[in-house]
Amino acid sequence: MSRLLPFFAFVLLAILLGFGIWWNSSHDPTAVPSPLINKPAPAFALPKLDDPAQTVSKESMLGKPYLVNVFASWCFACGEEHPVLMAEAKQLGIPVVGYDYKDEPADAKAWLAQHGNPYDIVITDQSGHTAIDFGVYGAPETFLIDGKGVVRYKRIGPLTPDVIAQQLMPAIAALQKEAP
Amino acid sequence: MTPELGQLALILALMLALAQSILPLLGAWRGNRALMAVARPAASGQAVFVALAFAILVWAFLHFDFSVQYVADNSNLQLPWYYRIAAVWGAHEGSMLLWVLILNVWTVALALFSRQLPEVFLARVLSVLGIISVGFLCFILFTSNPFGRLLPMPADGADLNPVLQDPGMTFHPPVLYMGYVGFSVAFAFSIAALLGGSMEQAWVRWARPWTNAAWAFLSCGIVAGSWWAYAELGWGGWWFWDPVENASFMPWLVGVALIHAQAVTEKRGSLRAWTILLSLFAFSLSLLGTFLVRSGILTSVHAFASDPRRGTYILCFLAFVVGGSLLLYALRAPKVAGGKAFALISRESAILIGNLMFTVAAAMVLLGTLFPLLGDALNLGKISVGPPYFGLLFPLLMLPVVLLLPFGPYLRWGKSDVPALKQVLVRAGMAAAACAIIAAFFVEGQLKAIAGVACAVWVGVGVVLYIVKRWREMPRGRRYPAEMAGMLLAHFGVAIFLIGVLLSESLSVTRDVRMSPGQVAAVGGYEFRFDGVTQTTGPNWVAEQGVVTVTRKGAPIAVMHPQKRTYTHERVQTASAVDPGITRDLYVALGEPMDANHVEGAWALRLYTKPFIRWIWGGGLFMMLGGFVSAADRRFRVKRDAEATQTITTPVQESQA
Numbered sequence: 001m002s003r004l005l006p007f008f009a010f011v012l013l014a015i016l017l018g019f020g021i022w023w024n025s026s027h028d029p030t031a032v033p034s035p036l037i038n039k040p041a042p043a044f045a046l047p048k049l050d051d052p053a054q055t056v057s058k059e060s061m062l063g064k065p066y067l068v069n070v071f072a073s074w075c076f077a078c079g080e081e082h083p084v085l086m087a088e089a090k091q092l093g094i095p096v097v098g099y100d101y102k103d104e105p106a107d108a109k110a111w112l113a114q115h116g117n118p119y120d121i122v123i124t125d126q127s128g129h130t131a132i133d134f135g136v137y138g139a140p141e142t143f144l145i146d147g148k149g150v151v152r153y154k155r156i157g158p159l160t161p162d163v164i165a166q167q168l169m170p171a172i173a174a175l176q177k178e179a180p
Numbered sequence: 181m182t183p184e185l186g187q188l189a190l191i192l193a194l195m196l197a198l199a200q201s202i203l204p205l206l207g208a209w210r211g212n213r214a215l216m217a218v219a220r221p222a223a224s225g226q227a228v229f230v231a232l233a234f235a236i237l238v239w240a241f242l243h244f245d246f247s248v249q250y251v252a253d254n255s256n257l258q259l260p261w262y263y264r265i266a267a268v269w270g271a272h273e274g275s276m277l278l279w280v281l282i283l284n285v286w287t288v289a290l291a292l293f294s295r296q297l298p299e300v301f302l303a304r305v306l307s308v309l310g311i312i313s314v315g316f317l318c319f320i321l322f323t324s325n326p327f328g329r330l331l332p333m334p335a336d337g338a339d340l341n342p343v344l345q346d347p348g349m350t351f352h353p354p355v356l357y358m359g360y361v362g363f364s365v366a367f368a369f370s371i372a373a374l375l376g377g378s379m380e381q382a383w384v385r386w387a388r389p390w391t392n393a394a395w396a397f398l399s400c401g402i403v404a405g406s407w408w409a410y411a412e413l414g415w416g417g418w419w420f421w422d423p424v425e426n427a428s429f430m431p432w433l434v435g436v437a438l439i440h441a442q443a444v445t446e447k448r449g450s451l452r453a454w455t456i457l458l459s460l461f462a463f464s465l466s467l468l469g470t471f472l473v474r475s476g477i478l479t480s481v482h483a484f485a486s487d488p489r490r491g492t493y494i495l496c497f498l499a500f501v502v503g504g505s506l507l508l509y510a511l512r513a514p515k516v517a518g519g520k521a522f523a524l525i526s527r528e529s530a531i532l533i534g535n536l537m538f539t540v541a542a543a544m545v546l547l548g549t550l551f552p553l554l555g556d557a558l559n560l561g562k563i564s565v566g567p568p569y570f571g572l573l574f575p576l577l578m579l580p581v582v583l584l585l586p587f588g589p590y591l592r593w594g595k596s597d598v599p600a601l602k603q604v605l606v607r608a609g610m611a612a613a614a615c616a617i618i619a620a621f622f623v624e625g626q627l628k629a630i631a632g633v634a635c636a637v638w639v640g641v642g643v644v645l646y647i648v649k650r651w652r653e654m655p656r657g658r659r660y661p662a663e664m665a666g667m668l669l670a671h672f673g674v675a676i677f678l679i680g681v682l683l684s685e686s687l688s689v690t691r692d693v694r695m696s697p698g699q700v701a702a703v704g705g706y707e708f709r710f711d712g713v714t715q716t717t718g719p720n721w722v723a724e725q726g727v728v729t730v731t732r733k734g735a736p737i738a739v740m741h742p743q744k745r746t747y748t749h750e751r752v753q754t755a756s757a758v759d760p761g762i763t764r765d766l767y768v769a770l771g772e773p774m775d776a777n778h779v780e781g782a783w784a785l786r787l788y789t790k791p792f793i794r795w796i797w798g799g800g801l802f803m804m805l806g807g808f809v810s811a812a813d814r815r816f817r818v819k820r821d822a823e824a825t826q827t828i829t830t831p832v833q834e835s836q837a
Contacts, residue, residue: 003513006457007506010464013550014499017471020553021491 036151041143042133049100049108049122056097056123058149065152065175066095067168068143069119069159070131072103073111075139081158082115088164089118094172098122101131101139144168146175183248183327186236190327193229193280194317196222201310204303208375216303220291223306226313227284234281237268237326247333250274250326256337258720258748259345266350267340272490273326275353279470280316282354282361283309290365290390297386304372305365312364315497323490342721342745342753348408356401356428360466362394363431366438367463370456371505374512384446384455389811391442391459392666395435396807402428403800411758416690416767416788418796421570426549427469430542434462437538439807440531448593450519450528453509454535460509464502465542471498472549523595530591534581541577545570582635582678585671586642589664607645612638623687632682640675643668666810670803677799684793694774696782704789706766707731713770713779721745723755724779726770728787730759742770742785765790 036042045057069085071078089096098119100108105124112122125131134143144153153171155163200222207215237250241264246252254267254274269278287309294302320326343349369387373379405425410418419425438458445455471494522528548569586608590600616634623629647668650659660668689704697712711727723745730737740757747753759766771784 003453004510006460007503007510010502010506014495014503016550016553016557017495017498019557021495023553023556 036135036143037154039151041145041149041151042130044130044133046099046123046125046130049098049105049112049124052105052124056121061097061145062149063147064094065144065146065172066097067092068097068099068134068145070099070101070134070136070139070141070143072101072139073107074103075101077158078140079115081140081160082118084159084161084164085118086116088161092164092168092172093176095120099131100124101136102126102128142168144171144175146178182236183240183245183329186233186240187321187325187327189229189233189236190317190321193226193233194314194321196226196229197310197313197317199310200226201307201314203307204310205307208300208303208307211300213299216299219303219306219310223284223287223291223310226310227288230277230281230284230317233327234268234277237274237277238265241265241267244337246335246337247329247331248326249328249330252330252334252337254338254340256339256720256748259340260719262350263340263345266344269353270340270344273320273324275357276316276320276324277326278354279357279361280313280320282357283313283316283364286361286365287313294386297383301372301376301383304375305368308368308371309364312368312501315501319490319493319497323493339720339748339751342747342751343412345720345747345753346408346412348404348411352401352404352408355397355404359394359396359398359401359435360428360431360469362390362397363435363438363459363463363466365390365394366442366459367505370459371508373456373516374505374508377512377515379445379452379456379516381446381449384442385816387459388439388442388446389813389816391435391439392807392811395432395439396804396811398428398432398435399800399804399807402432403797403804406800407797410793411756413754413756416688416756416769416786416790418684418793421545421548421567423549424469424473426545427472430545430549431462431465431469433538433542433545434458434465437535437542438462441535444528444531445519448520448522448528450522451532452519453513453517454532456513456516457509458535458539460502460505461539461542464498464505465546467494467498467501468546471495520594522593525591525596525598525601527588527591527593527596530584530588534584537577537581541574544573544577548573582639582674585639585674586645588671589646589667604642604645608638608641611641623683626686628686629683632678632686635682636675636678639678640672643672643675661815662813663810663815666806666808666813668806669809670806673799673802673804673806675799676795676802680792680795680797680799684790684796687791688793689789691787692771693785693787694782695785697780701785701787703787704764704791705732706737706789708768708785708787710783710785713773713783716743718745721747721753724770724773726757726768726783726785728757728768728785730766738766740766740768742768744770760794762794763792765793 041058043058045055048054048056071081085096096119098112098117098121100122103124103126105126108122108124112119128136134141140158142153142155142159143151146152152175153168155167159168200219203215203222204219207213207218237248239245240248240251241255242261244251244255244257250271250273254270255264259267267274269275287306290309291306294305297305366387369383373383402425405428406418409420410416438455438461441451441455441458444451471491586604587601590596590604612634615637616630619633620630647660650664691701691703693701695701695710697710700707700709702708707730709729709731711729713724713726716723716725723743725741725743728740728742730740738759740759742757743755745753745755754769756767756769765788767788767790769786771786773779774782774784
């Protein structure tokens, strides 16, 4: 009987490993709760992509809620997300700010020209320093910021129609209910 | 067209592997010699096709065939030829192909040097190796094809991960795989013994050099990996208890136990079932290591692409191979178990205690590695255990081993007498105590450093005492047979390793500093002067290169050039500067400029002095050398030599006449 012990130990191990595969495919391993939720968004002041002389800052955006979508022309998953944004960004009812992350402006412009521009404003963070303040893991990521400059929702990874319908739209609706 | 030939070669190799795994096994079962005889040619043929596929992939890299997805993903026009070859195993698909290639190399070597084994037994061994090969070839063909096309063909490829563009990294994976895969021989032997229902001491003797060589390769691979992490990553550390490091460390630990258990079984016939179980464990952990790295269920600094489909495949394969072999063990081990009894104070007991410690240590590492997964499974949240867990438990488990080690060679098989042991205890113990007291004056009360010196002297003096004893008591020529010399070398390596680990861990000094050009920082008795940053270029990178002049009390020691390289596609990689020395390393890593627009201004730098750190790898190399030397013992080859002489007798006599 004791000679079966190694086998049983391995069966337990195999179950654990199988669980690991299932867990990783059904759960989003990137779903780490963001420490920024319900905290003020970090201060930022970044140049616009099409006119680097103008900057967009946290202060200039205060007053109404907006969405920040981190993307880059080099980012593969952003290409998957892009058609979703093209289709649904205008229906969100709030401004969508494209946050071009660690990218060459020329590449980003060419990318937007080729695939279409779903954004109301596009700002660039070539060095990626401000992205560190936002806790960006990698593109794409999306932040919903309310009129007081507080982060209300965060998504790591591409937005999908499901995510927009089930998570983002309710969050925006809740914000608009709050607003006087 | 050529890449498709590579794929075709892999498919043909798979067919031969199937023949190699099924037919000889049937033959051994039915007693059909013709079927058993298929094993050798099938193994050779398979090796030829796998080698052909590998050569085609190398050729594609050398000729910039970017129409192959894998080549386009991992190389570009600027990459020098030697890194293009290393790029073959720089990512998932190619490294699996390398795995199979090495498995084939071991199998062919085995087929060549196994004429003295009973036919039935050899047929089973080769067939087990064939099954493993089938598993990996299917894995490559169905989930990780390195020959997949990319159309339209891009003008230039991406880049080999810059982390891998380092001389140490070019040979780290092949050597490590030599070790992993080498354990498959001991595994196949054990399965064949279980299938046959008997285990002869002669077969164990025959398996031993293979196990020793595999373990020595694994040691070399781990040392190379550790050295690379130290020199390249810029963290100044040499071991991080990272899941991927653990994946190679677990088979190593079980390998140590296996080498010793095999010695007991070969010489005394005892611990048979245990030796078989350890061979199963060693190779299972090698497979598990592959699984952990490839499936992506654990996150790690070793950023290999992960894919749940691959994970599922490897898990099924693992369940078949490991689960099947352990079930076979449970059913058949009573048949092969047995052997002589031994007293409490005997070499067998000492080896058994060491064996238990190493096995428990491997289990401890496995538990620590899988802990984040357990956390998810038991809903405990995101948890993981890090260096504190390993750093506490591992030394605790190894302490009995270190304390027992000097007695090992003095202990007799079966039953040992106590006086000889007392002598070792007194002599080595006094030497250790004396050196610890002397060391206490130099290390400013660092207990860890004092313990390090004491342990190292205890082990080192124990080994030297035995060398002296053999020299006095044995006639010339019989003093140090290779097997024993290897053991002494490896044990002495433990002493060197202990010095390296405990002294460098306790006495290293690290400073993170912000330095303007001309500024001086004092670290561990050395003055580091920062002389600014210049631009430099390599074959496929540009770098900012710091100049740091090191002096000691005004006397010049070294000029160091830490770099921050930017490879093609804007990937940044640090290259630390190391000034090596026997008693200390000086180590400088270049951080970020304080102001990105003024690279000529102040920079963040990390400065280290690391006493005796080189001894860590020195110890590892001694262990490796020990493994190879003892694998070369003539005793393991005697029977073959006799047989070989017989077959070539006639021509030799003719030439003499």
